[in-house]
Amino acid sequence: MCGIFGIALSSDAALGAILRRALERLEYRGYDSAGIAVVSSGSLVVRKDVGKVADVARRHGFDSVRGRTGVAHTRWATHGKPSQANAHPHTDCAGRIAVVHNGIIENYEELKAELAAKGHVFTSETDTEVFAHLMEEYEREGLSPWDAFRKAVSRIRGAYALAVVDLGEPDKVFFARNLSPLIVGVGDGYNVVASDIPTILDHTKNALPLRDGEYGYISPAGVYIERDGVAVSISGRVQQVPWSAEQALRGGYPHFMLKEIHEQPEALSSTIAGLEPRRLAEAAEMLLNARRIYVLGAGTSYYAGLVFQLGLTSYKLLAYPIIASEYATYEGVFDSDDVAIAVSQSGETIDTIKAARAVKERGAKVIAITNVVASTLARESDYVLYTRAGPEIGVAATKTFTTQVALLTALHIAVGRALGIDVSAEESSLKRLPDVVRRAIELNEGSAKALAEDVASSKNAYYLSRGLGMPVALEGALKLKEIAYIHAEAYPAGESKHGPIALVEEKFPVVFVFSDPSAKEKLLNNVAEMRARDALLIGVVPKGDDLTKKLKYVFEVPNMDPMTNAASFVVPLQLLAYYTAVRLGRDPDKPRNLAKTVTVE
């Protein structure tokens, strides 16, 4: 859960500033400390510290460092608390090798003991530092830096994306990947490696996503990749990334999250325009031929998966939703006739990847729903359907959720069509979705800002719904919890009476989601129960509905069918969470303790 970057240029440049910019892009992946290492006039300059990138860069004068080859890192602590010593890059005893790493080297304790016995002195509590000393040890034994790097890679186990500079081969950045994302950017007279595509885009549109088990180096002249000691051809693997660098910038908004909320109409239009009826029909066929269907995902992606799972019930089809990190419980159940839909915007969430692998190991098929072309999940799945949300930088998922719901609705339509069911109403809803979401923003941004004042002074909130409104309630509560740090829970409204209602007292915010019309009547009873307890009644309701009179605050959204409504009714709740976080002085783009992509179990 860290961001790494490496670059090899053909002549000296203000490399410190280039590395700082890369770290600013990568900061969403972790932001407790940052650092750079640059090969500069025959010596290795390492600068690192605790804090956000901009502060560390300013305090340590990153911009004044010149050089041709360098690596950089922004950290989300796994082993060792955030401290200057634990910040990356990590170096060997002689200070000639610098390593940045995202992941966990599982056998680091045993390697550390072995190296310490040989006299290596460790200065951090991290797992990463062993790699610098391992290379140093092999160089002491007479290996070249490249051979030492290869041998060191062969000794480590676990998840890693590594980038390494070594004064012994000053023009190269060595890299290796296993389970953690790493992409090579192929330039003209220079090359880069980075944890994600937006960071590559500052330099080139030509991306080469690495595969597990691959390692190699970049130099200004080229890219070399090996696997198990054998050179790997890169021909045909370099892809043109369709995103512009501007797409990855904030575009005038105070936060990425707000920009991404406003980008939803466009992200939805692109996703809908990119739908391929033939591929959807093939995926639908796979589902209909399956003995059992599972829906896998984590966090927001899991909730998008729930929309699909609940949507299938309208065809009398039962799918099993599984929170990806809980897959092990179900492992024995997976069978070769089954199909799993794995939902992950990044395609790099380790829990979802592991769950998908477990499904595949039992011979079942996996259909990936992801936003990132050639991500690990996309590559390892039997079938991939892509959302086209563009890069999402804010840690809280927004446009990736709504585009996932749109894509899953399209798949739902394809299943319906294969069953001979009339899907025309749902189809026209899906077409209208980008405009409806635009309208949902226009109609509700002002009221979200106003209501944020009240919500900000609360310590708790409930989000209640029924049926296809439940994933919206779950997602709304998750947004408020993760960026505003207000304790928010979603419950099926009926279930609220089996315990949760005990907490409700005067002004306790209760948000009702009325996106599923079949639930309206019963949900109104639950509104009455909460009114009787003087709760602060908030609702997301179909525009023009008489419900507006029954609640203190309402967000109105044009009504469509309940599946598509899941993508539009969530919008006011995204805005409410955003403005509440801002009101409380939280940084919505970098919520504490969270990272954009969870790459450790």
Ligand code: F6R
């Ligand atoms: C919440 C959020 C997370 C992610 C989850 C899965 O706002 O972003 O809950 O949805 O970590 O991530 P992906 O979709 O990349 O697998």
